[in-house]
Amino acid sequence: MFEVFLSAFITLFVVIDPPGCAPIYAGLTKGATARQARVMAIRATLIAGVILVGFALFGEQLLGALHIELDSFRIAGGLMLFLIALDMVFEKRTQRREERAEKIAATPEVEDVSVFPMAMPMLAGPGAIAAVMLLQNEASGPEGSLVVLGALGAVLAITMAALIAAGPLMRLFGDRVEAVITRLLGVLLAALAAQYVIDGLKGSFGI
Template sequence: MTASLLALFSSAFVTFLVIVDPPGNAPIFAGLTRDASAADRRRMAIRAAIVAWFILLFFAFLGEPLLDALGISLAAFRIAGGIMLFIIALDMVFEKRTERRENRAHEIEGTPEAEDVSVFPMAIPMIAGPGTIAAIMLYMAEATTFAERMVITGAMTLTILITMIALLAAGPLMKLMGAKLEAMITRLLGVILAALASQFVIDGIAAALISELQTL
């Protein structure tokens, strides 16, 4: 792997890891599946990861044609995606994101959906949520070669694998981490995501300005 591809992989991997936030998903999954058997928890964790992977793969390769069909420029999508990611980052820093996740979990407790949480709410929207979809579409829109697309797909796949492992180890992980450590990690990741989101906005504005200057 060349230095440029390695840098792309690192950037994409950190972005996906921060947005998906496996340590943040683990306690929600543990709470939703606390009455399930160990076998059922494993099945739901694996299914959630697979469903989320296919959703992100769909948007990775069909997201750009969708933008073209809607008449949306890549620069506009970079700016919109960056703003969305920045809002998510703020929520993470101020712990609003965890609160919303817990609210979603409480909403489906005691309902038939609580029997299998793999598709909703775990795969959608907790793993393959709007932020993750926007991020992978942004990276794919900027990729110019097949190798770059495979690197981005690999970074996303590795993130999903780590998330699946976190879900499988949700119970023991929560006992090991504790609420305070989880909150600290979430806030740190939020700061990193805010910086990455700002870069997306800057790149989008620069691309829009260049495009306008070229038309003059």
């Protein structure tokens, strides 16, 4: 079970990317008080958690209703995660997040960023939804499902802490350290995504 937890934790940590979300959140909440920023960080993480747990618990039924086989979803999810990994390695993901943050910051009437863009699409984006559904479907039995949900809870707790401490963290680490971490996590995610595609192809063709 520890291996299942570790695999789920690493996958979700890389996809949700707390180190990458923290500086974006710091920029979005620059004009907010410390209390306002803290409340929005907690709300964003809780909303993202509800969305991801919903897909983890009911994603398989959704696939069944749409007549999508699990192996097809493994391949599609793996490819999606691989594209995210490429963006992380070449720093395009961070660039897109910053552009989105600038657009939100340039709109004076938008004050609460907890739902958009933080909860969705930054935390509970397509990649995170695909990852949590894949992990839940890979888990064996109720115990495996609980382990995956536990890993998700741990990643979201770290994410919440990173968002709350976003300002001090940015001063401590700086842009260069964040870029190195992002690239390393991107390489790791690419390998995990490739494994999902391989498993899906094996299942589809009975290899």
